[in-house]
Amino acid sequence: MEQEINTIIPAAGKPTENTCYHCGEACREETISADEHSFCCKGCYHVYDLLKVSELCDYYIIDGSAGISPDKSFFKGKFDYLDLPDVHAKILEFTDGHLSQVSWYIPKMHCSSCIWLLEQLYKFNPAIRSSVVNFPEKKVRITFEAEKVKLSELATLVSSIGYEPYISLNDIAGEQVKKWNRKRLYKIGIAGFCFGNVMMLSFPEYFHLGKDAFDESLRATFGWLNLALAIPVLLYCASDFFKSAWAALKGKYLNIDAPIVIALVSIFSLSLYQIISGTGSGYFDSLTGAVFFMLTGRFFQDKTYAGISFDRDYRSYFPVAVSVLTGKAEVRTPVTDLNAADIILVRNSELIPADSVLLSAEALIDYSFVSGEAEPVRRKKGDTIYAGGKQAGPAIELKIMRKVSQSYLTQLWNNESFNKPKEDQNQMLAARINRYFSVIVLIIASLTFAVWFFIFKNPETAFRAFTTCLLVACPCGLLFSSTFTNGNLMALFGKNQCYPKNADAIERLSKIDTVVFDKTGTITRPEDAEVAFIGTKMTDLQMSMVKKLATQSAHPLSRLIVKGLAEVHTEQQNISEYKEASGSGIEGSFGNHTIKLGSADWVGEQKIENDHRFSRVYVSIDGVCSGYFMVSIKYRKNLSQTIEKLRDHGFKTYLLSGDKPTDQDYLAQIFGTYAHLYFKQKPEDKLAFIAALQQKKHRNVLMVGDGLNDAGALQQSNVGVAVSDDINNFTPSCDMIIDGKQLSHLPAFINLARRGQKIIKASFAISLIYNVGGLFFAIGGQLSPVLAAILMPVSLISIVGFTTIASNLSASRILKN
């Protein structure tokens, strides 16, 4: 069954037109030909082979060459920890001893071919009963026979076809992501059902049909039926309003739900009285309708983005298990079970889970994730290595100093800013307007009641006028305006690749006056530098030797050069006498040629005065310097215009970087002053800086960041925005996730949020007009059920129409360019 690899063509120098049959990338390094197809690497070929054996080559027909090359850092035994009873129980969603079910997050899922292949897993192993993909959440739910296939085998199988499941410490910690709220759908469904039927049963009443004896009995029946239909709406569908109002009352303040609850209860009791006494048919249609529309509005507003998570902490980043060395054996152990003095083995690009001491001779640790430092640091035997770093290079051995939860990095999460929620329902615009509104309505209703009761001596009309006042002037309109406007704004933001966590985040965004940026990863793109060669032109052979040499080194500049020379084919030529001098450069021989790469001193060239805009890497071939590579950090497109625009609009802008002060002059130009640039900021410094801005200068701060090192600042700021080039990537907990390409639209987003607040106010004014008109009749004690039934939907439709049109118009105007 193992297909023989026919030929390996060393494609020297000249570019070939071959693209990989599996992943669609151009074949650069080597080309593997098999079955008349080309493959760019062994990984891609192996996946193809696996698919062919299982007769799954239709995969390539669905979406072309959309395959994924398996992760090179995968190694045998990586998932062994999944079979540990403790871990096993937490990962499984369901098990009855025979069949088990597991739901895995697969970040690499991206197209319809992926769905197709992941749903054909049973063809690889008959013990897999079924696999069902949820594409928006990027999850696959696999049902399998627990006796026949181990969980680790399952994970290995899925990884071997390129879709490695992402299993983080969060899954093990038992805090499963809250399932999408089905309860709300039940409530909307039931409220809609009751509303529709109450409407239908109320029709005869609207048109004053029939006055004879039989119609009278029909009318009574309809009344009782309406009552029966309204009870589940009040008790079940509206229960969230009661809960939230009660919670607010216990906290000794009045939220927007409190007057709604008062109105609902008084309308219900008035209608109940009318039905029982036979004096009227009540306002059950308005009651059920209001609940139905309010629930719909909230649903619309709270619709979340599947597959985007806003509440990640360090646990989502940490591996579930590491290799612990006991004697000579390597055991995969959950990181929560790590103890001080355990010896662990950390492979290339694995994360170091706990503070530890280096036992190997040398390590190159990439702390960019934790500190924002772009360049990896070299550590020697005996040095302390902090959690969160990643090893770049061969595997290293470490001795654990502290448990994971007590490590230096995880301490950040103990800061109090992580324990207090930012959302303050009481501060939302609707709640602030409501404070005056409710009081005025209550005063009007009570005055009406008093006038009818004491002056006209008509208690029945007094009671009815009181409740109908509350009915027409119910703050439902206010709730509609804000929920529908915010819901629509969320959708508009989402369409432009900016994903707010909730409506409150949009409201807070509208109040921002200070914007703080992180540097590495946020405004720069560390993996994506510009590499240009300046000097005498090199031959293809020389180029390929330079690339081969640079491939040997883990230094970031070498890596960037390799990336910049992606189009160059490397010779199948062996390098000998490879030497790396820390801080200077690298050297290697190819046959009788000697190549040197590194600083000016290293190649024996005159040093040119250092320019912070870019780094120079000199090349010398056989002792003759032929020029240098200019490697410059790439800033995001339109960065300077964006920040200029923010400054023009009166925002204060700051830069907080964990990195060394490179590029200071350039950045000072952009940010306007040196005083607003802060370098070498530790994660807790960033948090403290934001807190100081808020407390001492009373500023509303927007923090733009990307990594764990910004987690504290994002949490402390009024609005924390995480920048990501792939929104399904892992971002720290924040209020808003923005696509890297859209960062230049930040001023427009703030502008749109401000406009949203104005739209809410305007639509509230519209609902006020209806309220005043309705109140006019209500005070007179003349509000008939039919008038109430017309007024409510008409005001709702005009409000929803207005907010939708207004917000769409402003969005298209503001986000046009």
Add this chain to the structure above:
Amino acid sequence: MSAMFVMIIASLAIALAFLGAFIWSVRKGHYDDDYTPSIRILFDDTTSDASKNNTKDIH
């Protein structure tokens, strides 16, 4: 005119049946993912139909 009562009961019963169907579909997770089924339906049947029987999901 007692036909009126029968009709009202019938109409309510039908409406209740639809409500029941809605609740059932929510409970079965039909609204959990409103995207993937639209893709799934477009896949051609594969040539080998060795196991078409096991596409059920347990709940």
